Amino acid sequence: MGELDDIAKEFVTESRENLDRLDQDFVDLENNPQDKERLASIFRAVHTVKGTCGFLGFSKLELVAHAGENLLSKLRDGSLSLSGDMTNALLATVDAIREMLNIIDATGNDGDRDYPELRATLAGLQEGKGNIAQAPCVSAPVAKTPEDKASSLITPDWDPFAELEEAKSQAQQKQLEAEQKTPEPAPIQTSAPVVLAKPISEHPVSAETKTATPVTDTSIRVDVDLLDKLMNLVGELVLTRNQVVQFGGQFEDSSLSSALQRLSLITTDLQEGVMKTRMQPVGNAWSKFPRVVRDLALSCNKQIRLEMFGKETELDKSLIEAIRDPLTHMVRNAVDHGIETPEKRRQLGKPEEGTLTLRAYHEGGHVIIEISDDGAGIDKDKVILKAMEKNIISVSDARTMSDRDAINLLFMPGFSTAEKVTNVSGRGVGMDVVKTNIEKIGGAVDINNRPGHGSTFKVTIPLTLAIVPALIITSQDEKYAVPQMSLVELVRLDGKQVKTSVEMVGGAPVYRLRGKLLPLVCLRDVLSGGKGLQITERTKGSDLNIVVLQANDRQFGLVVDQVRDSQEIVVKPLGHLLHDLSIYAGVTILGDGKVALILDTAELAVIAGIDSKGNGHAHEGERINNSESSEEVHQLLVCTLADGGRVAIPLSLVTRLEKLDQSSIERTGNKHVVQYRNEIMPLIDVASALSESAHKSYFDTQNAEKTLVDVVVYTLRNQNVGLVVKSILDIVESSLSVQGKSSREGVVSTVALHDHVVEVLDINRLLRKADETTSVSQVN
Amino acid sequence: MESNITDDTKQFCTFYLEDLFFGIEVSQVQEVLRYQEMTAVPLAPSVVKGLINLRGQIVPAIDLRRRLNFAPHATNKLPMNVVVNMNSEAISLLVDHIGDVFNVDNQIFEEPPETLSGPAREVIVGAYKLPDKLMLVLDVKKLLGVLDGRTDVAYH
DSSP states (O other): OOOOOHHHHHHHHHHHHHHHHHHHHHHHHHHOTTOHHHHHHHHHHHHHHHHHHHHHTOHHHHHHHHHHHHHHHHHHTTSSOOOHHHHHHHHHHHHHHHHHHHHHHHHSSOOSOOOHHHHHHHHHHHTTOOOOOOOSSOOOOOSOOSSOOTTOSOOTTOOHHHHHTSOHHHHHHHHHHHOOOOOOSSOOOTTOSSOOSHHHHHOTTOOOOOOOSTTOOOOOOOOHHHHHHHHHHHHHHHHHHHHHHHHHTTSOOHHHHHHHHHHHHHHHHHHHHHHHHTEEETHHHHTTHHHHHHHHHHHTTOOEEEEEEOTTOEEEHHHHHHHHHHHHHHHHHIIIIISOOHHHHHHTTOOSSEEEEEEEEEETTEEEEEEEEOSOOOOHHHHHHHHHHTTSSOHHHHHHOOHHHHHHGGGSTTOOOOSSOOTTTOSSOHHHHHHHHHHHTTOEEEEEEETTTEEEEEEEEESOSSEEEEEEEEETTEEEEEEGGGEEEEEEEOHHHHHHHEEEETTEEEEEETTEEEEEEEHHHHHTTSOSOOOOTTTTTSOEEEEEEEETTEEEEEEESEEEEEEEEEOBOOOTTTTTOTTEEEEEEOTTSOEEEEEOHHHHHHHTTOSTTSSSOSOOOOOSOOTTSOTTOEEEEEEEOTTSOEEEEEGGGEEEEEEEEGGGEEEETTEEEEEETTEEEEEEEHHHHHOSSOOOOGGGSOOOSOSEEEEEEEEETTEEEEEEESEEEEEEEEOOOSEEOOOSTTEEEEEEETTEEEEEEOHHHHHHHHHHHHHHSOOO | OOOOOOTTEEEEEEEEETTEEEEEEGGGEEEEESOOOOBOOTTSOTTEEEEEEETTEEEEEEEHHHHTTOOOOTTOOOOEEEEEEETTEEEEEEESEEEEEEEEEGGGEEOOOTTOOTHHHHTEEEEEEOSSSEEEEEOHHHHHHHHHTOTTTSOO
């Protein structure tokens, strides 16, 4: 790096910030050409650059800025109105200034070029000559893309504007080729396709605490390295505090205890404060997107509107740097591959303008960023075909592959479905790098595909890298930590309860927790390499400790040897050697100084086959929320009836499954009820309610075999109703594609499920019918 | 013991494993210490004996005996730790016994001896022929890289 004095360095940094804002400003201005405020602020920004660089002696930069300022001045005073050509030229000016700033940063002077063509264009536009041959889009060397690590450095000969002045068609093609990375001040090392942490270290004067526009003086620029150091120290402090508190807890000294308490509180506050210093709005990573989308859409001849929600959602600065490139790639994908051309959209009856939505929000200790488009979605078959062509999967794999897995093939290395590889969004190194980089920071990326309607890429990022509250459990005399975030509740079963409440469904143990079926995972078994389905001998018959965890909307119970206490732990990464072990989310040092591994809840679920991320299912347990399933698939509760038939009830309508004691069923008049949860719940015998003829009600037959009655509880407007069936079979997912007509009143349709014909119930009709029937039927 | 390190000599940290005598260049060694309590890591490769708390730094411990296909120590003697540092990540090698630190003359450096075979050979870059014994020079990068099982993605 050349020698830059402090003033120049400040200038470069501040100007860069201003330029970033300008990208967004110009795009907004294009949509609202009458926005005088914005125009004025743009003018001021360029004016400031011009003024300062003149003072610092960067004459070429001054020339360029001056040309831009002149045009802006005319726009500001109203003698010209903004045209597309002008916007392009002004954006090109911003790019030129940016490039020169980079050269200044690297060499200390403003380089050799003074952009005569650009200045000529700007001058021409000022005169009202708006038709200097330009392609309708500007090849913007915006945010780095994960691909293109080889030919990344823009050579001094590259001139975007000479190319623009060629014929339109040529310009368009050239522009695609010229799509390259932003030049970096230091030579890019080809060590990693996406240079993540680099931006932080390359700008020693870089980081800032979040400030308002440079009017107020209530903020200071702080070096990111210093903040990192503070974070580490605070982390160590927390650990040491844990040790001290643990040790001090042995002494019955009140002044010691109160001092320890105070120490604890202060440490927590300090930790929160330091974390806050590093938090920045995720909008920082999005700042370039309006420009990117605009330029890309123009070059692809598409009309796309970008909407961004949740810009203020805060995230640690290092994470923001890390997701910048992956997000950019996904945005470009959506524009390039996702959203259709206006003609196609018109044909499909969609509005010609496609919508790309970015949404960020906090959820349970994570930041979620969603990139949604209303385009064509991902063609699953195309993906499978491509994967087979590239030998990523075999033909037999392709046949048995689930929809979800097929879509996830996109993340395999060497994949690209683009017919022709464009420089716009990648040559097949794209999505797998995106996924890897997101996972590197502890995050995850998921796709929700709606064929014909678009797709949503959901990126989940852990909110804090450092300190989390955790529950300490033991398995085989070793301690492990479970993040409290995933913890729902703790259940302890004594030997007897184990026998009655733990059942086997489909070869896997489940526990009936207040009517809901909770799949169980035995930690001991998992750590020995199993799938967690063996509740091992030692725990069988004796007390069972179940830690109920939640991963991706699925709940399951982790069976452990012992539950210890709760501690605040500092999450340390596993390190290169062990980071493949996905069952561990990290490692920590406990209060007693011992190292403990932190379990990864999501991975536990996958190992046990609970989460459908893995291939196939071990469990067909009840799922609490099925927010991940696409719209086509319905979850049905299948039951048998006394008359031998089968019925299905949409699971979404079911509140609980109960086994009620027959003796608790009472009769009032013609109806049967039971005292349930502090209310009197009416019971309907589904079989007799459905039957046309006067069928003998279940209640009236003496059922010697079992004293427990299977009841499906359905809640309507706060009123519980119990549907009595013979037995509850299973939960099945079905697309309800093969349907027959309704067989009788109370039934919506008939469906084939697992080789049986099942009647899908229409609960409301059924209830109404039951009312009529019971009032008419004879009393036996 | 000489303390001047010239261009012709190198300084090595040494240790014993079974009947072999190894040396690692001091620049690669962070520290040596006696046996430390370890936390086992289920599902990790079997050469990973556990994790050590080294003044707040969490360091994986590699069972070097196992790595070089030796049987566990006959007397179940507690191993010692040689903590090596690669790219600011520390890893501890579990060895039988720590030796001295001393300089060796580059002139006596030789290719790995013919008699040495097996896993040890893969991780040795050569040997110094000392008056009374042979010091095998351990290539830490190779040792850890092959350990990873993914030599291409290993430390760089």
